Amino acid sequence: MSKVKTEIPWVEKYRPKSIKEMALPSARMRGQRVKLDEELTNFIESFFEERIKVNKKNKQIREFNRTASDKERKDELKIPPEKAAVLLEGPPGIGKTSIVYALANDFNMEVIETNASDTRTRATIEKRLKETTKTRGIMDFIAQSKEKLILIDEIDGIYGVQDRGAIPTVIELIENTQFPIIMCSNEYKTNLQPLYNKIQRYEVHPLPENEVFKIAKKILKNENITNLKEEDLKLIIDKNNGDLRGIINDIQGIAQGNIEGDHKELILSLHRDNLEEIFSLIRDLFQVSSLREARNLTNKSDVDYNFLYKWVNENLLAFIKTNRELAEAFENLSMADEIFGRIRTNQYWGLLPYFFDLFAGGVALSRQETPIAKGFRRVVFPRYTSGTYFSLTNVEKDFVEKLKRKYEISQIDFIQEFLPFLKILCGTSRKQLKIVSDWLELDAKEKKILK
Amino acid sequence: MEEEIPIWRIKYHPKNLDQICGRKKVKETLKHIIQQQNFPHMLFVGAKGIGKTLIAQLFSKEFLKKTYNANFKLVYANIPLSQEERKKARSEAYVSTSKIGSIAGRRITTPAFIQARVKPFVQLKVLVGAPFKILIVKNFEALGQNQQGFRRLMEIYGRNCRMILITTKISSIINPIVSRCQIVLISSVKYNDFKELITKIAKQESLEISDEAIEVLYKISEAKISRAIDLLQLSSISGKAIDMEELYEYSQKFRNELIRSLLMVAFKGDFPKVRELARKILSNYKYDIHEFYLLLLNEINKFPLSKFTKIKLMNLIADSDLKSLDGRDNDIQISALLSKICLFSEYM
Numbered sequence: 001m002s003k004v005k006t007e008i009p010w011v012e013k014y015r016p017k018s019i020k021e022m023a024l025p026s027a028r029m030r031g032q033r034v035k036l037d038e039e040l041t042n043f044i045e046s047f048f049e050e051r052i053k054v055n056k057k058n059k060q061i062r063e064f065n066r067t068a069s070d071k072e073r074k075d076e077l078k079i080p081p082e083k084a085a086v087l088l089e090g091p092p093g094i095g096k097t098s099i100v101y102a103l104a105n106d107f108n109m110e111v112i113e114t115n116a117s118d119t120r121t122r123a124t125i126e127k128r129l130k131e132t133t134k135t136r137g138i139m140d141f142i143a144q145s146k147e148k149l150i151l152i153d154e155i156d157g158i159y160g161v162q163d164r165g166a167i168p169t170v171i172e173l174i175e176n177t178q179f180p181i182i183m184c185s186n187e188y189k190t191n192l193q194p195l196y197n198k199i200q201r202y203e204v205h206p207l208p209e210n211e212v213f214k215i216a217k218k219i220l221k222n223e224n225i226t227n228l229k230e231e232d233l234k235l236i237i238d239k240n241n242g243d244l245r246g247i248i249n250d251i252q253g254i255a256q257g258n259i260e261g262d263h264k265e266l267i268l269s270l271h272r273d274n275l276e277e278i279f280s281l282i283r284d285l286f287q288v289s290s291l292r293e294a295r296n297l298t299n300k301s302d303v304d305y306n307f308l309y310k311w312v313n314e315n316l317l318a319f320i321k322t323n324r325e326l327a328e329a330f331e332n333l334s335m336a337d338e339i340f341g342r343i344r345t346n347q348y349w350g351l352l353p354y355f356f357d358l359f360a361g362g363v364a365l366s367r368q369e370t371p372i373a374k375g376f377r378r379v380v381f382p383r384y385t386s387g388t389y390f391s392l393t394n395v396e397k398d399f400v401e402k403l404k405r406k407y408e409i410s411q412i413d414f415i416q417e418f419l420p421f422l423k424i425l426c427g428t429s430r431k432q433l434k435i436v437s438d439w440l441e442l443d444a445k446e447k448k449i450l451k
Numbered sequence: 452m453e454e455e456i457p458i459w460r461i462k463y464h465p466k467n468l469d470q471i472c473g474r475k476k477v478k479e480t481l482k483h484i485i486q487q488q489n490f491p492h493m494l495f496v497g498a499k500g501i502g503k504t505l506i507a508q509l510f511s512k513e514f515l516k517k518t519y520n521a522n523f524k525l526v527y528a529n530i531p532l533s534q535e536e537r538k539k540a541r542s543e544a545y546v547s548t549s550k551i552g553s554i555a556g557r558r559i560t561t562p563a564f565i566q567a568r569v570k571p572f573v574q575l576k577v578l579v580g581a582p583f584k585i586l587i588v589k590n591f592e593a594l595g596q597n598q599q600g601f602r603r604l605m606e607i608y609g610r611n612c613r614m615i616l617i618t619t620k621i622s623s624i625i626n627p628i629v630s631r632c633q634i635v636l637i638s639s640v641k642y643n644d645f646k647e648l649i650t651k652i653a654k655q656e657s658l659e660i661s662d663e664a665i666e667v668l669y670k671i672s673e674a675k676i677s678r679a680i681d682l683l684q685l686s687s688i689s690g691k692a693i694d695m696e697e698l699y700e701y702s703q704k705f706r707n708e709l710i711r712s713l714l715m716v717a718f719k720g721d722f723p724k725v726r727e728l729a730r731k732i733l734s735n736y737k738y739d740i741h742e743f744y745l746l747l748l749n750e751i752n753k754f755p756l757s758k759f760t761k762i763k764l765m766n767l768i769a770d771s772d773l774k775s776l777d778g779r780d781n782d783i784q785i786s787a788l789l790s791k792i793c794l795f796s797e798y799m
Contacts, residue, residue, distance in 0.1 A: 313783050323720050327794035334774055334787035341777040392737075407461045408508065410527050410589065415737050417500070418460075421681045424704055425458075428688050435457045 010252040011245050014219055019102040023211045025094050028203045036202065040103055040182075043086055043200075044149075047180040050083050078175055081198040085174045085181035087155070089188065090204030093245030096184040100151050103182075110146040112179075113153060152183045155192065167194060174198065206242025213237060216247055225251070278303055279379045282311055285364050286319035287372055294361035309336060309359040315379050316363060321370040332362030399446045406440070419449070426450045459684040460677050463652055468509050471502065472676055473644030477637055481510045488514075488582050492605055494591075494629065495617045497637035500675040504589055506637060507615045511585040521578040524586050526568045529593035529739075540566035562597040565604065573608040584612040591616040592623040602627050639674040642666075648676065652683065653693070660693040667695050671702040710750050717792045718799065725789045730782070740781045744772045744788075760799060767791050 016022035019037045027036040058076045065073045088096045104111045152170065171194060174181055183199075185192070207215075216233055228251070240246040281301050288294045298308070313333060320329055336358035339351050392400070392411055400414050409418055426433040437447050456462040465471045468478055484490045495503045504525070512519050532540070540563040548556040561570065569586065577584055591598070605614060605628075616632060618624055640648075646665050653660045660683075672679035686697040709732050717725045733743060751764050771788035778784050 309783075310780060313780065313786065317723055317726075323722060323790065323794045323797060326722055326790040330783070330787035330790040334771070334778065334784050337778040337780050337783045338774045341779040344779065345777070406456075407458075407464065408525075411530055412527075412737070417678070420704075421460075421685075422458075424685060424701065425681075425688075428685070432457075432688070439457050 010219065010223075010248050014215075014248060015098050016102045018106050019099065020106075022095070022098065022102050023207055023215060024099075025090070025207050026205045027088075027090075028205070029200065034202065036099065036204065039202065040086070040099065041106075043083075044103065044107055044180055047079070047083055048147075050079050051178065054079050079177065081171075081174045082200055084177050085183060085199045087183045087185060087195070087199055087201045088204050089185045089201060091206060091241075091243065092186055093240075093243035094204060094206045095244060096204055097151070097153060100149065100182050100184070104149045107149070108146060109149040111149050111151050113151040148179045150177070150179050150181045152181065155183045155185045155195070167192065171195060171198060207244060209237060209242075212242065212244060212247060215244065216251060219248065219251060277301060278308070278311055281308075282315050282379045285312070285360060286367060288361070288364050291357065291361040291365065294364050295357065298356050298360045305356070309333070309340070309355075311379075312359055312363055318378065318380075319370070320367050325366045325369060329363045329366035332358045332366065336362065395445050395449060399442070399449060402440055402442065402446070422450055459652070459656075460680045463680055465505065465509060468506070468513055471506060471509065472648045473640040474506070474638065477506065477635065480635070481506070485510070485514050490514075490613060490633070492609065492613055492632045493615045494621070494624070494632035494634045495615060495637055496621045496634060497619070498639055499619050500673075500678070501637065501639045502676065503617050503637050504587070507587050507617060511587065511615070515581050515585060518579045518581040522581045522584040524572045524584075525589065526586070527589045528564070529590040532563055532567055536567040537563055540564075543567075562600045564594065564597050565600045569601075569604065573604065573612040577611060583610065585615065586612055587615045587617060589617045591618045591628075592620045598625050598628055602631070605631050640676060642669055645669050645674065645676070645679070649679065649683070652680065656687065658683070658687055658691050658693055661695075664693050664695050664698065667698055671698065710746050714747065714750055714754065714792075717789055718796045720793045720796045722790055722793045725793065726786055729785055729789060733781075733785075740775050740785070741772060743785070744768050744775075756799075763795065764792065767795070 019041070022037075024036050027034055027039070029039070054077045061074050061076055068074075088099070090096055101111060103109075155170070170183075183195075213233070216237065220228060220233070233251075236247055236250045240250065281297060281303060285294060285297055288297065298305070301308075316326075316329055316333070320326055336355050339355045339358070342348055343351050343355065392415070396415070397411075400409070400411055403409060403414065403418075422436065426436055433447070433450060437450065440446075442450075468481060471478060493507075495507055497503045508525065511523050515522050544559045544561060544566055546555055546557055546559065559566075569588075572584070572586060575584075588594075594601070601614075614632075616624075616628070621629065621634075646662070646669075649660065649665050649668065652658075668679050668682060672682060682698055682701050683693065685701045686693050689697065709728065713725060713728050713732065716728060732738070733740075738746070748765060748768050751761060751768070754761075756764075767788060771784055771791075774787075775781060775784040
């Protein structure tokens with residue numbers, strides 16, 4: 001059978017070396033289609049032009065300042081932020097980081113990467129990047145070393161309660177940089193608005209399926225994998241939703257794994273964070289007979305645990321029946337929820353193991369009397385969105401506004417006290433309903449609330 | 452001729468301080484203040500639904516007289532900020548770098564609530580010759596941590612704007628705020644005053660109501676006048692004579708029947724159904740989770756249960772309420788409580 005070399009991940013192995021040989025994802029800037037390779041090449045080139053210009057002028061200014069009196073001194077110029085940095089925004093795994101590396105390779109630059117998810121606080125960003133960006137080191141002048149390209153990956157992960165200072169630091173970084181900065185982000189975040197105002201933002205879209213298919217085929221051929229059927233490959237591509245990194249990882253996983261086995265099952269156990277995985281995970285979870293199994297399940301999956309325990313909450317009833325078990329299960333789940341709350345508010349991340357064990361093992365092992373479910377159990381979405389958030393529908397809001405012209409009442413009092421009364425009153429007779437709705441000048445939609 | 456108002460609660464809504472039922476002492480003090488044309492910040496304390504806000508509003512109206520519309524604002528602390536308000540607060544919190552002064556380019560760290568709802572009002576100058584503006588903050592305790600932001604605000608803008616803070620729970624208000632205010636306790640209506648009002652209304656609507664019925668009404672409405680008037684109107688629909696049984700019947704409907712039935716189903720031990728019902732109640736009535744627990748507690752007190760069971764159930768509710776303080780998912784906490792009650796019911 002095929003001999004598979006597994007020293008380096010294929011994702012790294014097949015990372016494009018040059019932007020020209022790369023299958024470029026389509027991109028948009030302010031709704032207009034642009035060619036990403038041209039735009040980025042232009043960006044890098046114009047940055048260095050601008051830097052030479054600005055530095056030249058600064059040199060003159062500095063010389064002028066040296067002799068000038070305090071009052072006459074001029075400020076040094078800076079490279080405008082829209083020329084110093086760009087932001088690539090798009091779903092994970094479509095090649096944002098790869099573009100940057102390919103670009104750096106083309107320009108013979110060195111990439112300095114920070115993963116925003118690792119280095120989150122202001123202090124760490126300053127420590128890692130600020131000095132690099134502001135000045136070119138002494139060594140750079142002596143040894144004509146490579147130019148640098150700064151990549152701030154996952155910039156959307158930078159923001160949290162604990163690192164409020166991070167965004168201003170990044171902005172400061174952009175204003176003072178001596179090297180081009182490219183940032184990547186997965187989604188639009190309102191928190192990042194100050195950043196968006198300063199720089200160019202490109203929306204990057206996933207590759208079309210046929211392109212992905214071509215790339216996958218090429219890799220298969222290269223690695224001499226003959227036993228992956230075309231339809232299975234299509235399945236993988238389908239499951240990954242254009243996430244090329246995920247696809248390559250999956251193919252490698254299959255090639256490394258037990259090749260004789262049934263591929264589809266293997267693929268099912270491999271594919272990333274999507275519905276089927278959660279479904280099967282939930283089903284598996286309630287079959288476990290030991291804490292270790294439960295722990296393995298949660299460790300193995302990369303489903304977001306923010307949501308996983310909500311799935312457990314919603315689906316628990318399908319697997320656990322008796323009141324005794326239910327009480328036990330909910331006791332553990334509520335404890336897990338409390339712990340999670342404390343983790344999030346106080347950043348007690350050390351408590352995370354308890355959270356995992358309680359919501360997975362703790363809940364699943366509460367099932368003692370109910371027999372293990374045989375056959376298919378339907379797994380449902382956590383549809384109840386809880387939270388203390390108080391919000392009215394638009395119709396209700398209009399209703400209150402109309403009422404407020406005649407009678408001062410708060411929205412909460414209206415819903416909890418006044419509306420039930422009105423409903424009973426209007427329920428007594430059609431005449432009453434008509435009188436009340438005429439007096440309040442309600443329209444048909446608002447009338448419906450009263451029924 | 453004014454048009455006939457079909458909802459009695461609105462029809463008999465007091466238009467000035469004198470029309471407010473009972474509470475003579477409070478009214479006297481407030482009237483005295485109006486004569487003096489000066490008062491410190493005030494903190495109105497009293498049970499839910501007895502008319503604190505109404506009194507504060509009518510007082511401000513009479514105090515400010517013609518300038519009422521320009522110098523008065525009522526804000527609700529327990530209604531979360533809308534998307535636009537949040538945006539506004541965020542953009543306002545940033546001082547432009549083009550401004551002059553040490554604060555230029557800085558970010559002001561005022562809580563969004565104060566930035567969006569309170570500051571724009573208190574910062575504005577007093578209009579048309581009133582002594583100062585009046586700001587009423589309803590359900591002040593709901594501000595929680597943001598109360599701290601009010602301390603400086605009350606001092607800095609105190610000359611410009613006096614505040615009337617309204618709360619049901621004085622214990623959850625931080626001490627520095629309490630010490631900055633004059634506390635005004637507002638009691639619920641006494642029976643005699645209540646009776647006077649109801650007979651007046653009954654006369655006007657040509658109803659027949661016995662003293663006993665009034666007594667019943669006083670009890671079941673928990674001395675909340677607006678609810679009593681609602682009940683009166685409902686039972687008047689079937690006939691001019693007010694029947695006690697009818698009053699009871701309607702009050703049952705009011706008493707959020709759902710919460711009662713929720714407990715009934717829970718005592719039967721049918722968990723899936725209970726959970727369904729609880730979710731329905733929470734989404735229809737938009738209760739805050741804490742409020743929901745209190746309603747359950749109230750309802751349990753009314754059930755014919757032994758002392759031991761009641762205490763046990765209270766313990767469960769308290770425990771769950773405590774957990775939900777830290778917890779993130781209310782549904783889980785409520786489900787946990789209900790599942791425990793279901794289990795407990797098997798031993799009852």
